[in-house]
Amino acid sequence: MDMLLDRPRLRRLMTDGNHRVLLLQAGAGAGKSVLLRQMAEDAGARVCTALHPQQADLEGGMLFWDLPRKARSLRLSDAVIDNAERIVIACRPQQKVTGLARAKLHGGCRVLLAEDLSFNDEDLITLPPQTQRAVLETYAGWPAFLRLALGDGEDDGSLVDYCREALFDHLTPGDMAALSLWLKAPDQPVPAIAATLMPPRLLAEPDRYPVLVETLRRASGESLAAYVSPTALKDIASTLEQSGQVLAAMNLLLDHGLEAQAAAILERADGRDLIYRSSLAEFQDIVLRFSHESVAENETILFAICRALMKQGELHRVRHLLSKHLGLDYLDPMKVLVKGSRFSFAARTFRLNLMISEDLTPNDAMIERLAEFMADYPLGEHGKWAAYYNALLEFEIRRRNFREAEAAAARALIYLKKMGGQPLLEFFIHLHQTVLRLMSGDALLARKAAQDARVRLEQVPHPADAEFRMLRLAEACLDYEVGRQRALLQFVQNEFEEFAAAEIWPSLMQFALHYAAQALIDHFPMGVRPGFLDGLWIHLSDGLQFHAMMEIRTAIAYQNAGRWREAAATLSAIRMPMGKHWIDSAVEDLTRFSRRDEIAYVMAWFREAVHLWTPRPYLARQLEALIANPKVTHRERVALEIWLGYTAHQRRETAAARSHLLSALESAHRLGCHGVLSEERLFLSPLLESRTLRAFVETSVGVRSALAIFTSSLNSPHARALKGGLSQREAQMLQLAAGGLSNKRIAATLNISEVTVKYHLGNLYRKLGCNRRAEALRAAMALGWIS
Structure with a gap:
């Protein structure tokens, strides 16, 4: 390349008397050595390549010194400096020349960097236009690639080899890894090591030079693959870890049998919580590579594997692993969470998470125990506090303490923000809020939570198919609440199977089962048969207590189909602390029910009582007692008001019927939970057929809006x-x-x-x-x- 292109603009610097020292300082390929030789020829001198120049290397008072590329730190002797009128040195940025301070201070110094040495239009003026474009637009003006632009040089393989041997020869394994990461994602900030190697134009606009980037990417990949020593591999893994590529670092170490080092990285990355910042499939593939010996010796690995299995809905395997490695008493949460427990803090926090998947509903004593356990949390551990409040959120939803659940959600979000934000975990909190608000009957607030959930989920950098499926279900349920049922039915038919096979926390599954069952009941009312909802829960673990709920939903389907005898038989077969006869006579006790299945069970029996209507004078009192129960949701209260209106209408108590009907419709409109009106059309439709009742309630604008949605739901494609x-x-x-x-x-x-x-x-x-x-x-x- 040395005689192919004259560079007069740079060679003229030799005649500039304003500096005694001229440094040509740039990475390999910048044309330093060629320019140095041209300057030496102009001065009638030769180039010195020795490690330690002597006075004999001065010609005409000039020293042209091309530092050997393997050298790192060299010093010019005082004798050479004192006798040199001009010193021109070609070196790389990482090379250091000492002894020049006095010459620079008194004689001046000029430094030509990579930007100055890159070709510009003036340098290329003697070349054909097509070649000029190739030099500047394909090879970023880097002198080393001039022959390629001229079509007279190396093939792609030789260019890759050149990059490996000339550009990357001095890099440490860690530097090589940093450079490789940047070349894979050049839109990221430029690492310091790249700034000393790459053509400046490439660094400024990497997207403009895809050929060059791909060549460098291949070269860096081959260089990394050549490292096999444990020391080099640890250096590379450290760089990957610092760059946020934790799973890649672990994978590299596990590929070479360095399990202890991979486990250390897993511990520094918060172990099982790493799953929330990674692709589930990638996380699972890597943590499952640890040997049985490592799992037995390291709790972090054990809990990470259990977390991955829980994501797949493999609760039985998780419980088996934990009992095998931690003992059978680990399966008893009271023994694990008790103060002074033999279990580590990590084991106790994981037990809290496991309680969620096991569908345990803590009583007041357990909640108090959890509060005591919380006192051990370090104040600065925002992630642990967020996880605690996330667990508390789930427990309070199960306990039907919706106000306390909202407070727990707010606190979890506060701690996640203190961590700097965790999009996936924030998504789960907002999805929890969507679920609890829809379950309690406030669809308007639920819609806001679902919007927040979508914003957070779209910020997650890795694939989140299962989470998007959860979000689609929530959004379909919101559509159902405003009379649009199609999306929910399609979800049940096409996606519910995959949804149920993944890790689903119980309150979400309860929510999903309610809406999914209703979609089937609405569209297939005469197809009810024993087990017709099997497809909704066949993939659930036996440890999840949804059997009673499914039977209750089946009974309601029978009721809607007019098959009341079969509905009663289904309800009678469910094991509950109370039976039909007890429910028939209960009044005050109805205000104290708190468990989700018990309330649903009682309401299913009262639904039958309302339909059959016997002269039971205290039926209205029973329904009012349920309305007064603080654990009954807004949604359930709307249904109860409709039933009260229906029973009053049956007794020809028009004023009471009007009052209850108006209250139900106004509540449904205010909360946006119109779905319950469709669900209770068995009782609502006869009320609205009464001109007297309808004329009275239609005086309210909100009621007219609610009735429009209700009428639309009755005029569904199925009905048409x-x-x-x-x-x-x-x-x-x-x-x-x-x-x-x-x-x-x-x-x-x-x-x-x-x-x-x-x-x-x-x-x-x-x-x-x-x-x-x-x-x-x-x-x-x-x-x-x-x-």
Whole structure:
């Protein structure tokens, strides 16, 4: 390259008398040595490449010194400096030359850096325009690549080798890792080591030079792969860890059998909590690589593996691992959380998390024990405090202490913000708020929480498929509350199976089961059969206590279908501390129920009592007692008010019926929980058929809005299909076919044979005047029977 391009603008600096010392200081490939030789030729001198120049190396009072690239720190002797009129030195940024201070101070010094040595338009004026563009636009003006721009040089492989041998030869393994990380994501801040190596134009605008970036990326990857010594690997892993690439650092160490060092990184990264800052699949793949010996010796690894398994819904495996390594008494939370427990602080905090997945509902004594345990938390450990309040949030939702749950959520968010923000954990808190507000019946506030949840989840830098699925469910339930049921039905048909197979905390599952069951009840009312909701909970662990809830929802489905005897049989078979006869006579005790299933169970029986209406003078008092129960949600109170209105209407007490109906509709409008009106249409529709009652309540603007949404829900595509002449079974077939289900899947969903499915579909096609499924779906869409 030395005679290919003259650089007069730089060579003229030799005639500039304003400096005695001229330093050409830049990384490899900047053309320092070539320029030095050209300057020496102009002066009629030669270039010195010795480690220690002597007076004999001076020619005409000038020293042209090209430092050997392996040298790090060199010194010019006083004799050479005293006899040199001009000193020109070519060196790299990491090389240091001492002894020049006096010459620089008295004679002046000029330093040419990489920016000065890069080619510019003036340097390239003698080259063809196409070559000029290649030098500047492809190779960032870096002199070392001039031959490539001229089409007379190395191939890609040789260029990679050049970068490895010339650019990266002096880098430590850690520096090499830092440079490699930047080359993979050049939009990130430039590391210090890159600033000493790379062409300045490349550093300023890496996106403009993809060829050069890819070459450097390949070279850095090959250089990193060449390191195999434990010391080098630890250096690389340390750099990866400091750059936030914790899983990559652990993976590298585990690849080479350095488990102890990988475990140390896991501990510094807060162990099991690392899962919230990482891709679940990547986290799981890496922590499961630790040997059984490491798991037995290191609690951090044990809890990280358990956290990964819990994310998959593998609660049984988690309990087995923990009892195996920590003892059977670890499965008793009271023994773990008691003051003076033999278990470590980490083990106790993990037990708190495990209680959530086990669907344990703490009593007051347990909550007090948790408060005592909380006193051991270090004040500066914001992450631990956030986790504590997150657990408390879940427990208070189960205890139906919604105000306390909101307070716990607010405190958890405060501590997460003190940590500098954790998008995924903040998402979970906002999703919790969405769930508890919808469960309590305040859909308007729930919508705000769901919006906050989406904002946080979209900030998560790694894939979060399971979390987005949770969010889609919450948003579908919000749509359901304003009369749009399609999204919820589609979620139940297409995504619920994957949703239930992952780690789902119990309050979210309770919430999901309520809405999912209602979607099925609304769309398949005559298809009720024992176990018709099996698909909603078949993937749940036996440790989760949802069986009673599922049976209650099945009983309600029977009630909506008018099959009251089967509903009563289903409710009677559920194991509960109280039975039907006790409920029939209870009044004051109804104000003190607190458990979720007990309240739902009691209300299911009262739903039957309201429908059957016997001359029981205290039925209204019983319903009012439930309304007075502080654990009953706003949503449940709306249903109770509707029932009170219905019973009053049956007794021909018009004033009372008006009052209760108006209260129910105004509450539903104020809270935005219109879904409960659709759920209770069995009782609400007869009330609204009364002109006297309807005329009275429609004087309220809010009530008219609520009734519009209610009427819209009754005029659903399913309802229109029935009015259009389809049977219940044919309407079911149409909805399932519109959801993309095959004949086999439809048969499994409805517990019928494929032959029966084909028979009903044949009837459906005949009524629509079609011969194929696609034609039938288009026709049904045009009729508004599907959306």
